[in-house]
Amino acid sequence: MVNDEEKYGLCALNRIFGFEPRVAHSLLAHLGNATEVFHMEEDEIRNVIGPWSRYRGRICRKALDEAEEELMKLSGSGISFVGCTDPEYPQMLLDCEDAPLGLYIKSGTPISDLFAPERKIAIVGTRDISPYGQDWCNRIVQGLGQASEKPLIISGLALGTDICAHRNALEAGLPTIAVMATGPETVYPHRHRDFAERLADTGGCGLITDYPPGTAPLAIHFLRRNRIIAGLSDATILIESKSKGGGMMTSRLAFSYNRDVYALPGRVDDLRSQGCNLLIKGKIAEPIDSLDGLIESLGLHTGKVAKARSTYDLAQEVFGSKADQKTVSELSYILNIIRKHRGIALDDLCAMAGSEYSRISHITGMLEMEGLISIDLLQRCTANTRIYR
Numbered sequence: 001m002v003n004d005e006e007k008y009g010l011c012a013l014n015r016i017f018g019f020e021p022r023v024a025h026s027l028l029a030h031l032g033n034a035t036e037v038f039h040m041e042e043d044e045i046r047n048v049i050g051p052w053s054r055y056r057g058r059i060c061r062k063a064l065d066e067a068e069e070e071l072m073k074l075s076g077s078g079i080s081f082v083g084c085t086d087p088e089y090p091q092m093l094l095d096c097e098d099a100p101l102g103l104y105i106k107s108g109t110p111i112s113d114l115f116a117p118e119r120k121i122a123i124v125g126t127r128d129i130s131p132y133g134q135d136w137c138n139r140i141v142q143g144l145g146q147a148s149e150k151p152l153i154i155s156g157l158a159l160g161t162d163i164c165a166h167r168n169a170l171e172a173g174l175p176t177i178a179v180m181a182t183g184p185e186t187v188y189p190h191r192h193r194d195f196a197e198r199l200a201d202t203g204g205c206g207l208i209t210d211y212p213p214g215t216a217p218l219a220i221h222f223l224r225r226n227r228i229i230a231g232l233s234d235a236t237i238l239i240e241s242k243s244k245g246g247g248m249m250t251s252r253l254a255f256s257y258n259r260d261v262y263a264l265p266g267r268v269d270d271l272r273s274q275g276c277n278l279l280i281k282g283k284i285a286e287p288i289d290s291l292d293g294l295i296e297s298l299g300l301h302t303g304k305v306a307k308a309r310s311t312y313d314l315a316q317e318v319f320g321s322k323a324d325q326k327t328v329s330e331l332s333y334i335l336n337i338i339r340k341h342r343g344i345a346l347d348d349l350c351a352m353a354g355s356e357y358s359r360i361s362h363i364t365g366m367l368e369m370e371g372l373i374s375i376d377l378l379q380r381c382t383a384n385t386r387i388y389r
Contacts, residue, residue: 002086004068009034010083012067014101015212016058019224023055024101025084033085038064070213078200079106079184090115096231096257100210103228104184107206114206115232117175119151119300122229122254124247125161125239130272131343131374131382133240136264136288137164138384140237143291145172147300152177152204154233156225157192161239161247166199175204179228181221184209188217222246230254235298238263238285241275248275251285261285262294311336318370334363338373339383346379 002010013034017024027037027049037059045059071081082088083102088111093099107114121144125133144151153169155162157178169176178199180187184207187193199205210228211221226246230236230253238261241247251261263285266273279285288294315332323331337352338344344352350360364381367373373383 002083006033006035006085007081007083008064008068008071009038010085010102011071011081011212012063013037014083014210015067015070016055016063017101018210018212021098021101023049025097025099028085034083074104074184074213077106077185078108079104080111081105082111088112088115090232092120092234093228093231096227098227099231100228103208103210104212105206105208106184106200108201109204109206114175114177114204115152117152117204118149119235119298120154120233121151121298122154122233122236122250123161123165123239124155124226124229124236124241124250126241126245126247126272127158127160127162128272129160129164129240130270131376131380132266133161133264133272134164135342135382137161137239138168139291140239140288140294141165141168141174142172143295144298144300145169145174147295149300150174151298151300154179154229156181156222156229156246157187157196157207158222158246159189163192163195165239166195170199170202170205175202177205177232178207179225179232180207180209181211181225182209182217183211183213183215185213186215186217223249226250227253230257230259233259235260235262237261237288237294238276238279240264240266240272242271243274243278245275248279251275251279255284260297262288262297264288311339314372318372319366331363331366334360335367335372335383338364338367338381342382343380346375346381349381 013024031037049055081102081104084094084099105111141153153165153174153176155165155178157180166176166178182188187196196207200207226249230250236251236254236259238247238251254261261284263276263279265280265287266276280287312332315328315335319328319331334353337349346360350357353360364375368375371384373381375381
């Protein structure tokens with residue numbers, strides 16, 4: 001562990017060179033450590049970074065004092081800081097040339113344990129996740145949860161794919177890290193604040209960011225934080241994405257870092273699958289063609305993933321004590337159709353089942369009340385795959 005002066009120096013450099021970490025890394029390579037940077041004379045600073053550099057006047061004792069004050073305040077909030085020369089700094093991220101000078105971390109887990117899992121997997125994608133994408137995100141994380149060696153799941157705490165990955169990770173007993181695009185004291189979106197607190201308090205999990213306190217959730221900050229998600233992970237999984245978006249940027253960054261990239265194929269006319277299909281076509285990402293195949297490719301294969309329970313066994317378990325066998329069989333039949341036809345509309349379900357709308361509406365209402373399916377505003381039914389395992 002580095003001494004306090006070095007930590008304050010790295011924090012100050014991160015505040016100064018946050019958007020251009022390569023400049024600070026050059027300084028560290030030239031001088032050996034952050035402490036020496038702030039011991040340089042004015043002439044030496046000018047010689048190293050140039051007489052016209054916009055950073056020249058900011059490398060001063062005041063910056064060091066402000067960093068010390070900042071870290072002292074944050075420590076009272078359970079937030080720590082680890083600099084890039086600290087042995088606890090994640091090595092995988094340090095291997096990236098644009099690695100941040102330091103990370104602010106909120107976690108009840110020691111930093112050395114937080115990044116300890118051998119396998120670290122990023123799961124990213126669109127905020128506008130479809131039932132298809134949500135279904136596969138659920139399946140993938142639940143499948144990873146069955147590995148004998150639990151991987152660390154990394155995402156960005158955003159709406160859609162990110163929060164789906166984090167929630168499933170906690171349900172599957174997997175450690176998960178949320179990389180934020182704000183200062184360490186701010187959670188965005190605000191609706192995820194309670195979940196973020198729960199995540200930070202869960203063993204093996206944490207919130208991290210390279211942005212100093214007071215940093216607002218601007219669009220550019222979300223784009224820049226994607227390099228941390230990609231850099232921390234030895235594999236990135238793209239669930240869904242349009243041809244442009246944060247998930248695409250993270251996947252391309254992961255590829256540039258020589259990390260594995262996987263993408264979930266989708267319909268050619270589905271905007272939310274365009275990005276995945278493009279990465280697969282460009283041989284940037286490997287297609288996900290089965291859950292078993294993905295887990296094996298990730299080096300986590302421990303035998304076949306447990307088979308899902310049959311719809312009849314599930315219907316019998318949930319409704320056996322409150323419905324007759326004829327109704328249980330009917331519930332099983334309808335549930336099986338919904339499982340095989342994700343997002344099926346009630347009208348189409350009636351036609352496929354050969355039943356009247358009133359009866360199908362009643363049966364699907366029973367299934368939804370027990371959490372076996374969900375029905376959206378357009379009356380489309382989707383099975384909840386998590387409860388089958």
